Each structure stands twice: as C-alpha cells, then as structure tokens.
Amino acid sequence: MSSLPNRKSFRHGVHPLEHKEETEHLPLERMPFVGRYVLPLGQHIGAPCRAVVRAGEKVTRGQLIAEPGGFVSTSLHSPVTGRVVDVGPHRQGNGQLVPAIQIEADPYSSQQFRERDPVDPFAMGVDEFAASVQRAGLVGLGGAAFPSHVKYKLPEGKACERLVINGCECEPYLTCDHRVMVERPAEVVRGVSILAEKLGARGAWIGVEMNKPDGIDSLRAHLPAGSKITVAPLAVKYPQGAEKMLIKAVFNEEVPAGHLPLDIGVVVNNVATMACLTDWFDRGQPLIERALTVAGPGVDRPANLIVPIGTPIRDVLRHCGINRDTRQVVMGGPMMGMPLATLDAPVVKGTSGLLAFTDNMVNHPTEYACVRCGSCLEACGNFLNPSRLARLARAGRYEELEGAFVMDCMECGACTYTCPSSVPIVHLIRAAKLTIRQRKAKQG
C-alpha cells in the first residue's frame, strides 16, 4: 500500500467501519439559541480560568467572562447576549461537579455578533500574536482542547520548521472537520497561512484522509499560487489523527517517545482550529461556537451543527430528535470519546461529536481468555505489546508495566477494538497509567 503514490500512512492501526455516510453530506447548520448556557471554567487542558463576571451581570455575545488562570490556560467568552445567573458548581459530562458560569439568554436579543475591524496578524510580534490567540480563548478543536497559544509560543532554542494541520478525522461517525474543509476552505487556508508565517515554518502540510476527496479538492482549490501549503492525502486508517501517527504518515519520521513534535521541529494543529483563528483575526470572533457532528442510531435527524459553546447537550440532542432507544451518549468519537453521565452537561470547546447509541450497540460480547493471537500487536501504532500490558495491569505489576513502556500508550483503543476475546485492554492500561502517575506524585 505504502508504495502507491499519495497513499501515505503510519504502520499498524485498524480499519473500523466508518459510519460517516449518514452525515458526511449534511452541510453545517446553526443550532438555534436556547434559554440557558453553562460554561465550565476548566474546559481545556491546564489551569481553569477565573470568572470575571458575577451573578446578575449583563453580558453580550463574545464578551470576556473569564480570564486565563495561568500560562497553560485560556480565556472564556459568553456565547450569547443575556444575563449571568450563577457562578458555581454544575455537573459536567463525567458526573463531576465543576465550577461553571451559567448564562440566561436574553429572549429579545437578535444574538448578532458585533464584528470588529480585522486585525493584521502579520504586523504583530510573535509574543503579541500568542497573547492575542490566548485572548481569543482558542484551543485545539480535535478533542483534547489544549490551549493553542501554548503551542505558538515556542520555547527558547526551539524552532518550528514544519506546520502540520490535522484534517484526518479518523474517528468513525465524525464528519464536522470534513464539513469545515468543504464549506470553509478559504478560512482554513488563511488560518494556516497566518500560523505558518507567524511560526516561521518553511512549509505547512494539511493531512487529509482519502475518504474526504471533496475536502481535499476544496482545500486545494483555495491554495494561492506559489503557496507553501501542501494538502497531503493519506490512506484511511485509525488512529491517524494522533499527532505522532500523523507526523509519521506525512513525513515518515518518528517523534522520539516522551518528546513533543516540536522536538523535531513540528507543530500540529486541527483544521477547525485554523478556521477559528481566521475568525478571530478577521472578524474579532473569539471561540464562542464550534462545529460538531450529532449522529448514531439514537437520533432521528443526524446533523453537522454549529453550536454555541455552553449549549446543554440535552437541547442539542432534542434538536436532532433523540429517541427512546438511546442507551448511551458519547461525547467525542466512538473510539476515544467519553460516555456521558448526564445530559445536563454542556457542549464544551473540545466536543467534536455527540453520538447516541442504542441497545444493540452497547452490549459487547462476553470476555474470553486471551489466546495470544497477536491482533493487538498488529493494531498498536506505538508498537507496544498490549496483551502483555493488559496481563501485567491485571496483576498490578506496575514496575514491569513501566519497563514495557506503558506510558507510551496513547489510549487510542485500537487494541480493544480488535481483540477477539473482548479483553478491555485499553481500560486496564488507562487504570494502570493513572495508578503509576498517582504513585509518582505521592513519592515526589
């Protein structure tokens, strides 16, 4: 396969059924405004932000409501014009109570975003640029929600030679990045040009899997002549969207284990993040809404929606016709997503999809003994031995687990997906990694 031109990929991995056909041709539509919005202060990786509004205060759409709580933290803006009704604990998707700002939308407001004049990012210094991105509240929209400005502020002695834009969307069911590439190619390409220029990269590569030919075409059609941006078609394989796998697929280079892509001069960003970067500099719109896919047999009208951040998930699912057969709702993709404990939780910056699964999909086969068939070894993009890790994790042999490089695991779940004996391999690994981290924290 790899010898064919334009069929680049990483080694190993799995090919789950894509299930993208039910939404990939549905254009992005706007989710109507609802009554109340919930904005958790810690919806990104890093320190939670600090609220700068109090209950009772009036806010407008796009107004700053919480400022960064540190460097690895970002800003939060009101997705609607309305009134702050509460700053306090609210239940988030995993069932935990977290501090959140609740805003009641003003029913008489047009909810029109008031644009500001474009700002020229090219005129800014690099630090000023990163600070501006932090003010926009921008995070990686692929799902991890890592504050973007942290990646843009290169540490001393590090240089970004190559910018990689992640348009793989390798998770089944999800098609929102695909739609962004098809419908907003100009914004994506402009965002990439801005970022490549600001980081001083010698080139930018947009990696897109071949199951999105219209996405590849529309991006290519918007590349300016002589651009240093390349659209790189990749073979369809999971987990290609994992940044180290993506770098391997595009450049055939391995990021050393335990290091960041920046250590080999690469910065990776998501396509949808690029469109938001353009929105910020050209229209002054911070990250107050995002595209996401609502799909699965539990909804009658699957859709690709642009949803204001903070919209309760129950409202989004109702809008798409959630039916009574729904047994499980997953936030994110079906391979790495998180099952929701409550539908009162809101859409956050990292929500790339909402999947409603029915009974026949949530009953996994009974677990059999591991027959050491080796399927998991052939699935693991990190070339670990998942069957061994699972065995050691069950036995609680943490020192040996570390010796077997359990911390290299990216928890993509390809091993569990492929296991014929239904051993919950990645679940065991996740628990073991947590224990190892807790032990380390206790010791040091």
Place this chain on the structure above:
Amino acid sequence: MMAGDPRLLLQSAPFLRRGITTPRLMTEVIIGMGPVILAAVYFFGISAIFVMLATTAGAAGAEWLLGPARPRGRTLKDGSAILTGIVLALCLPPGFPLWMAFLGGAAGICLGKLAFGGLGQNMFNPALVGRAFLQAAFPGAITTWSAQGDIGGFFTVRASNFAAPFMQATPDAVATATPLGLMKFEHQTTPLTDLLLGNTAGSLGETCAIVILLCGVVMAVRRAFDWRIPAAILLSVTVFSTVVWAFNTEKFPAPWAMLTSGGLLFGAVYMATDPVTSPVTPRGAWAFGAGIGVIVVLIRLWGGLPEGVMYAILLMNAATPLIERVTQPRPFGRGAIEHE
C-alpha cells in the same frame, strides 16, 4: 446521589468492536481443517470418524468435568477443547483403539491445558501433550500403521479400534511402515506423487500433502493464524535438509521428501500455529518456526525416532516465553529496545 440520567450506560471507550470473537476464530480453524478431515475419512474410512469422535469426546468431557465451574461447561463455548480433540485425532493412526484415543483427548486437556490454568495459560499445545501421553503410554498401538484400503470398504471397521481397555491391543494383520519409517530403517523412498496425494500409510490427517498445503494457504490468507510460523518451519526444513542432502545424496533423503512426508505439513499448519503456545511477536514467530524446522530435521536424520515433529513443536513451545522476551517489538519513537 443524583449523578445524572439513570438510563445512560457508562462504559469505557472504545465503543466499537471489530466483531470477531475467539469462538469464531476457533470455528474458522475447524472449518479450515474440513478438507483435511474429509481426506482422512476418504482414505481411512469410517474408522477415522470413530477416532475423531473418541478424542473429541475425551477432550470435551475433561473440559466439562474439570474446567472452570459456575456455570459448568462455560469454557466449552470457546471451542478450543473441540479443536484440540480433532487435531489430536488427526495425528493418530486409523486403527487406534478408541479407549486410548478417548484417554488421549482427556489427558491433553487435563495435563496440557487445565493444569496450567485453562485456555491462554498453557505452555504446550494440548493436542500434542495428549499425543505425547499416548506415545509414552501405548508405544505399540501408536506406531501400528495400517495402509489405506487395507480393509474391504468404507464402512468396514478396523478390529483394533474396539480393543477392550487394558487388554493387549491386537495389531492389525496388515501393518505397514510409514514413508519416514521406510526412509529411516529400510532406506526406501516413497514416490513423491504418493506423498503429495496421500497414498501412503500414516496418521489420519497427515498423509495428503496437497490438501494440507491448500488449506494452509487459504487460512493464511484469511489470517486465521500467523502465516510466519509455517513459512519459517518449511523454509528452515528446506534449507537445512538441502544442505545435508547436498553432502551425501545417497545417505540422506531429498528435501522434497522431507517436506511432504510425516506430520511436518500438518504440524506446521495446524499445530505450531496454535497462538497460545507460539510467540505473539512477529520476529519471535520467525525464530519459533526456524527452531522447529531445525529440530525436526535433527530428529529425523540422527535421532532414534523416524518422526520428530511432535517433539520439535513441544520443545519450541517451551522456548516460547524466552523467544518472546528477546523479540518484543521496538516501540514507536524509541531506539533499540532496552532490556532489563
């Protein structure tokens, strides 16, 4: 505590499964063995069916009786005991007393699998443990080969099949030597066409080389087993026996005779590939197969027995943990793997 919507099911990602289960893998191997079973029945008549039923009954019975309880017989569902029974039958002679066959199946499961903690924990291929047990307990009966067509017709049953337990098993009137026995003790060669088509004496499943090869190729393509193991075995036997043969073409058998006679092909395709007892690592699979090939040739040419596939596989089974230890894959983004 009101943690949320009570109807929502919480599980751990991933939420999708490939949908291939272990029982299905076992079934696939049994189906992949179908043509070999049919060939055995075609060549050896109804006796073949009796021997297979006896070993399978022994294996399944032992699994049911001595396997994990609650509910009893739970582990029968994974299909591995039945597979063990069939594989064991296919490496026994057609006129083998049924009570011994039953005992062999039970011994394979008990000593070869359950003693280690059940499926996935066993060190040795259970079918081969069963056969080793029979070889030690009944060396006479297990080396009494009857030729094909030595009996009147398909439905004629060999008398020795129904020998009473613990009485002297009466050897068949027409006992024939296997090609390997002829090769070793009488320096006779068997024509290659006979070896390929199965027109020789031998165990039930091992005589027809062509059928085994074709089944093996189909199963390898369908990824029912790790193709590297049979490939490595056949490669190493070919290389090793060619080298030896080149030294003295008079004294040593030709490599093609080595490849197609005895249980080599059957062992390479159906026994060495048992995933539980072979290395999971790709490089380990090559080393494992190569080791089997070398030991087979050593035993056949210089050992006291005419055939060495069983011991070769059992020995390499024992070496599997060691092989795995030194052939762990190189993790992504790391240099040469550091061993502890």
